[in-house]
Amino acid sequence: MSNVVKWLSDLLAVPWATRPFTRMMRGHVTIIVMHRLADPGRGIAGVDPRDLRRALQFLRSERYPIVSLERVFRSLAGEAPPIDRAVAFTLDDGTIDQATVAAPIFAEFDCPATIFAVTGYLDGELWCxxxxxxxxxxxxxxxxxxxxxxxxxxxxxxxxxxxxxxxxxxxxxxxxxxxxxxxxxxxxxxxxxxEVELPARPPARYAPMSWDDVRACEARGITFGPHTVSHPVLARTNDAQSEREIIVSWARLCAEARRPVPIFCYPNGHVGRDFGPRECATLRRLGFLGAVTNAPCDYATVGGFQSSPDAPFSVPRIDFGADHRNFIRSVSGVLRTKQAIQRRVAQQGPAAPRHLGPALDGAQEEPVDPCASLFE
Structure with a gap:
């Protein structure tokens, strides 16, 4: 049975096998979040660059719209036409590998992406x-x-x-x-x-990109948004620091980048835990289009974006995943199908146990979700 489940799971990462699921992506946009890209020469572990290249090849061959994050936000706000099945890429922090490894791959596929920069880190004032x-x-x-x-x-x-x-x-x-x-x-x-002395500047594997790198990435089609000055969990800061982290990071980005995008990224970014109405109010006052979160993993929709005044400031993203298969499932509708099944099961309540035979020692058999393992 396990071999059959594995075979079906692998099948759901094959392009032609995922096509029936694409109807689940109507009205939904996948905003991908990434962090580090593997660079063995610098000792950096992260997403294998080959997996990113395969992901972009898949999107191009299957004709998914790959759009900028700003285009997504303007579409969700009703300022631009809808973009069904669209995918947008984001990367957090501004580490050196994002400039030297990720940016050239995105440029190779003419794919826009947005990097959220921790400006104090790029300024050389700190390491994460x-x-x-x-x-x-x-x-x-x-x-x-x-x-x-x-x-x-x-x-x-x-x-x-x-x-x-x-x-x-x-x-x-x-x-x-x-x-x-x-x-x-x-x-x-x-x-x-x-008994460890921390160097004043980060070692090579933890180095940030420079502001010159930022401008070079912009020439390749990469845009930049603010991700605070020092990457605190904003909900754990006082009012003055929360405001300063947002305002100063945006000001530094405006001073150094050619065309920064007015979309914010919360450090850590868990909804209801790491930021709140205070941060949304600051971003609204500064005229931001909105902000992205890190959890829960979900898709962006017009209905969700326009559901409340604060909704544009908590737009969800989905992690790239551990490998190419995870990515395919996220963008193709397979993951969304799993989520729909789980919501339906939760609404209906626990199913009655299926008795396939006499229980041992009075134990009851747990209900089985026949689809769950296929989407892992």
């Missing part, structure tokens, strides 16, 4: 806080770290078999849930406990 955490976990020789955060002591054992990358991610998640000032203090305590 999660990169600092990763660096500490990778370079420390200590086997146990004891770190205070928000009044709680966290003891991290590096010799218990857990991968350091996993432990670093766990620490990062804790950082996102505390006030910004406390997060930065906790990272300093982490480095001290780990």
């Amino acid at each position: 806080w999660w990169h600092r955490v990763e660096y500490v976990f990778e370079t420390t020789r200590r086997r146990e770290l004891s770190v205070m955060m928000a009044g709680l002591r966290h003891v991290i054992r590096l010799d218990d078999g857990a991968e350091r990358a996993q432990l670093a991610r766990s620490f990062m998640e804790r950082c996102k849930r505390v006030p910004e000032a406390e997060k930065l203090r906790a990272i300093e305590r982490l480095a001290a406990a780990a």
Whole structure:
């Protein structure tokens, strides 16, 4: 059975097999979010550039409209014609690989994309806080770290078999849930406990693109939007910092980029947790077209965009995925079909268990979703 399920799952990533699902994408736009592109020469792990190239080949061969993010927002607002099945690409942060690896591939396929830049990072004033955490976990020789955060002591054992990358991610998640000032203090305590000296400037694998890179990318058809000055979770900042992070990042982008787009990207970007009406009000006052989020993963629609005054400032995106198959399922309608099935099941409530035989030891059989594994 598992081999059959795997075969069907693989089939749903083949272009001709996904075509029946495309009707599910009427009135829906897929906004893709990416972060790092793999660059072994710099020690950067991320999306395999071959997968990005295959994704763009698929979109061109299957005649998907590939449009700019600004075009998407103006269409959703009713200022431009609708664009069914359209796909728009975005990349967050402004790391060097986005300029040297991603931008040439997008240019090769004449594909627009928008990079959301952390302007303090590009200015050389800082390196991204999660990169600092990763660096500490990778370079420390200590086997146990004891770190205070928000009044709680966290003891991290590096010799218990857990991968350091996993432990670093766990620490990062804790950082996102505390006030910004406390997060930065906790990272300093982490480095001290780990006996790791953080360089003033990020190592090559964590380097940002330069403003010259920004302008070179613009010449290739890439546009840029603001992603704050220092990448705090805005909901964990006070009113003054929240406003400053948005206003200053936009001002720096306007000063350095030739044609910045007035669309914002929230750090972390979880709806209802990482930003709120305060940030929406600031963006509206500055005349932004809207903003994009990172979760939950969903599609952009006219109905959703126009459903409330704040809706344009929480437009969803979908992650590129771990490989080419994930991407195909996202844009083709396969993922949306799965979501529709899940919503229908949730509305109907739990199904009665199917009894295929006598239960063992009084246990009841769980209802089976015959489609779920096909979309994984």
